[in-house]
Amino acid sequence: MVTPIGDGVVVRDVRRSFGPVKAVRGISLRAAPGEVTALVGPNGAGKTTLLLVLATLLTPDWGEVRVAGHDPVTEPDAVRARMGWSPDFFGMYDNLTAGEYLEFFGAAYRLPRPDARQRAAELLELARLGEYWDQPVHVLSRGQKQRLALTRALVHRPSVLLLDEPAAGLDPHSRVELRLLLRRLAADGAAVLVSSHILADLEEMADRVVFVDHGVTVGEHHMNDLPKTARRRWRIRALDRDALLAALSGAGRHPGSPSPSGASTAPGSGTPPGTPAASAAGGPSWVDVELESEQAAAGLLAELVRAGVPVTAFAPVGGALEAAYLELVDEDAAATQPAVQQWVLSQEAQ
Amino acid sequence: MTAFLTGVKTVAAQEFRLRIRAGRWRWLLAAWFVTLAAFTVLVRLALAASGEDDRPLGTPMYGSLMLLVLGMGLLVVPALTAQSVNGDRERGTLATLQITRLTPAQIAAGKLAAAWGTSLVFLALTLPLVAWTVAEGGVPAGRLVVTTLVMALMLGVVCAIAQALSALLLRSTTSAVLSYLVVFALTIGTLIVFGLATALTTETVTRTVRQPVPVEPVPVPGGGFTVEPPRPGEFEEYTYTTTQARTDQVWWLLAPNPFVVLADAAPALPRRRDPVTQRPLPSAFDPLGELSRSVRSLREPPSEPDSYRGLAPEPEPQPESQRRPVWPYGLAVNLLLGAGSLVITTRRLRTPARNLPRGMRVA
Numbered sequence: 001m002v003t004p005i006g007d008g009v010v011v012r013d014v015r016r017s018f019g020p021v022k023a024v025r026g027i028s029l030r031a032a033p034g035e036v037t038a039l040v041g042p043n044g045a046g047k048t049t050l051l052l053v054l055a056t057l058l059t060p061d062w063g064e065v066r067v068a069g070h071d072p073v074t075e076p077d078a079v080r081a082r083m084g085w086s087p088d089f090f091g092m093y094d095n096l097t098a099g100e101y102l103e104f105f106g107a108a109y110r111l112p113r114p115d116a117r118q119r120a121a122e123l124l125e126l127a128r129l130g131e132y133w134d135q136p137v138h139v140l141s142r143g144q145k146q147r148l149a150l151t152r153a154l155v156h157r158p159s160v161l162l163l164d165e166p167a168a169g170l171d172p173h174s175r176v177e178l179r180l181l182l183r184r185l186a187a188d189g190a191a192v193l194v195s196s197h198i199l200a201d202l203e204e205m206a207d208r209v210v211f212v213d214h215g216v217t218v219g220e221h222h223m224n225d226l227p228k229t230a231r232r233r234w235r236i237r238a239l240d241r242d243a244l245l246a247a248l249s250g251a252g253r254h255p256g257s258p259s260p261s262g263a264s265t266a267p268g269s270g271t272p273p274g275t276p277a278a279s280a281a282g283g284p285s286w287v288d289v290e291l292e293s294e295q296a297a298a299g300l301l302a303e304l305v306r307a308g309v310p311v312t313a314f315a316p317v318g319g320a321l322e323a324a325y326l327e328l329v330d331e332d333a334a335a336t337q338p339a340v341q342q343w344v345l346s347q348e349a350q
Numbered sequence: 351m352t353a354f355l356t357g358v359k360t361v362a363a364q365e366f367r368l369r370i371r372a373g374r375w376r377w378l379l380a381a382w383f384v385t386l387a388a389f390t391v392l393v394r395l396a397l398a399a400s401g402e403d404d405r406p407l408g409t410p411m412y413g414s415l416m417l418l419v420l421g422m423g424l425l426v427v428p429a430l431t432a433q434s435v436n437g438d439r440e441r442g443t444l445a446t447l448q449i450t451r452l453t454p455a456q457i458a459a460g461k462l463a464a465a466w467g468t469s470l471v472f473l474a475l476t477l478p479l480v481a482w483t484v485a486e487g488g489v490p491a492g493r494l495v496v497t498t499l500v501m502a503l504m505l506g507v508v509c510a511i512a513q514a515l516s517a518l519l520l521r522s523t524t525s526a527v528l529s530y531l532v533v534f535a536l537t538i539g540t541l542i543v544f545g546l547a548t549a550l551t552t553e554t555v556t557r558t559v560r561q562p563v564p565v566e567p568v569p570v571p572g573g574g575f576t577v578e579p580p581r582p583g584e585f586e587e588y589t590y591t592t593t594q595a596r597t598d599q600v601w602w603l604l605a606p607n608p609f610v611v612l613a614d615a616a617p618a619l620p621r622r623r624d625p626v627t628q629r630p631l632p633s634a635f636d637p638l639g640e641l642s643r644s645v646r647s648l649r650e651p652p653s654e655p656d657s658y659r660g661l662a663p664e665p666e667p668q669p670e671s672q673r674r675p676v677w678p679y680g681l682a683v684n685l686l687l688g689a690g691s692l693v694i695t696t697r698r699l700r701t702p703a704r705n706l707p708r709g710m711r712v713a
């Protein structure tokens with residue numbers, strides 16, 4: 001479906017300011033053909049600005065950019081012929097039908113008319129919107145519009161795909177499909193660069209991840225090489241809450257107080273700090289414990305089992321990506337603590 | 351070139367389709383037609399009530415209808431175009447268009463073609479009324495063709511200006527208001543500026559009048575008067591100062607006025623003559639012709655001082671056909687404005703953008 005041409009996206013030390021606001025202060029990254037690259041960072045980290053530069057809409061103040069082997073500033077048309085972009089904020093021509101919408105963009109990408117028509121039909125099927133061919137776009141739900149916007153970016157079979165928050169507004173089913181679609185495009189040779197806040201989704205679809213914060217790249221990893229030592233929060237469920245709490249305190253890990261080993265129980269999701277990080281008394285119960293390593297987790301689990309606690313679940317809260325992200329954020333804690341905490345909280349709420 | 355036009359057509363067709371589906375055109379077009387039809391009927395009735403002779407009614411009907419169509423067109427067109435670019439920006443559909451392989455010039459020209467096409471729909475709707483006025487007689491084909499063409503061009507120019515403003519300004523309400531101000535400047539503003547400039551050109555001239563010495567009646571003894579015949583070669587002169595406005599220096603300020611362009615471009619009507627005797631017949635009231643005569647006379651320098659009044663016959667007034675036209679200048683100015691506006695729109699659509707105005711979203 002996508003012919004593997006060009007060499008993906010190469011960004012070296014890109015900077016861009018809007019007046020006094022330094023939106024991007026030095027981002028470098030690479031998104032290789034055949035891979036899905038995740039762009040992760042808090043709001044205002046410069047992700048959208050960077051994507052606008054890649055999408056031939058903004059000139060960078062500084063730095064070097066290649067999209068599918070071409071410079072978006074000096075050869076915008078060559079880039080546009082090979083690049084698809086789906087913005088976070090987009091409008092639709094509400095009075096067009098879904099078919100007309102895609103056909104128009106086919107023409108705008110210089111597809112001959114029959115090809116544009118065929119491609120539009122093909123893409124609508126791909127987005128599970130086939131039955132909306134002659135329905136006006138305004139009858140579509142937000143998630144359906146999001147899918148239509150994504151297929152618009154695919155009209156001309158781009159070899160580089162830039163997606164800004166593509167999963168926003170998608171239901172779980174559509175998110176799974178988005179994931180599969182992006183994997184397939186990558187398998188066909190496209191370079192896919194995705195920014196998203198939904199770390200769990202990215203973790204499952206991305207090959208590589210680029211962390212940006214305050215307009216600079218703060219980390220670039222293969223998903224398999226994410227730091228394993230990350231401190232993570234683990235959630236323990238047991239049939240007997242009192243036995244669990246007793247065993248935890250026996251192991252030196254009191255809910256809400258720092259443990260001798262440096263690990264501490266953390267507040268449960270959504271509970272205000274200071275209250276015990278555990279569910280209400282009686283019934284199946286859980287406790288969140290922050291552990292410094294997977295070794296510590298294995299040790300604690302063995303201890304609980306030895307103490308006869310009826311453990312039903314013992315699993316990390318959030319994925320490796322989230323953990324790695326939080327780790328990065330911790331290193332930078334002094335400067336960014338308030339903003340990052342807020343961001344993490346908003347992520348937890350999702 | 352064909353590739354360029356293909357892109358323009360793609361954009362124009364899309365814009366036109368969106369326009370047709372978006373608005374309540376039926377009501378707008380109906381209101382437009384009904385207003386003009388009512389006007390034409392009233393003009394016809396008024397003429398029938400006042401006219402006694404056989405002068406054709408088509409001439410005044412057509413002229414007044416065209417002036418009204420232009421006036422109403424100038425009111426409608428800015429509203430059609432004033433959010434052509436910033437409206438798309440506000441709705442978030444511009445950036446997705448800019449990153450396609452359509453060039454900024456294609457987007458600008460396509461959008462302009464759609465806006466202009468829409469205004470031509472309004473113009474086309476007046477055709478039945480135009481046909482009626484033609485049927486009343488006194489509207490030569492040449493005049494019909496030229497006025498329609500000039501009218502279409504003027505509407506296109508206003509479209510282009512409104513579009514450039516929508517590309518320059520962030521808010522569609524601001525650009526709409528400014529478009530109306532531009533229309534105001536072209537119509538009323540040119541009048542005001544011309545009036546004030548004319549006052550500035552006013553100069554004081556001293557004129558000398560030479561005339562035969564007046565003959566004094568001489569009383570005759572025994573009552574009565576006698577009048578001696580004037581002695582040949584005996585003249586007296588006197589001078590006086592007066593002011594005159596040199597409109598021939600500032601007439602061009604009035605030239606860009608759309609009404610002036612339209613009226614002056616309309617070819618003059620041939621003199622009506624009696625088919626049998628070939629004697630000139632009284633001509634019908636011609637609004638376009640009157641306006642044209644007025645502005646052309648402004649171009650003429652003031653006539654020579656009448657120093658020999660009373661002795662020599664008045665100089666023949668310059669034949670009207672030799673008066674120099676005003677409309678080519680006005681039309682040229684307007685076309686330049688339109689072309690410049692298209693260039694501005696194209697430049698503002700160009701990406702990647704280096705400088706963004708305060709508050710503008712790229713996407």
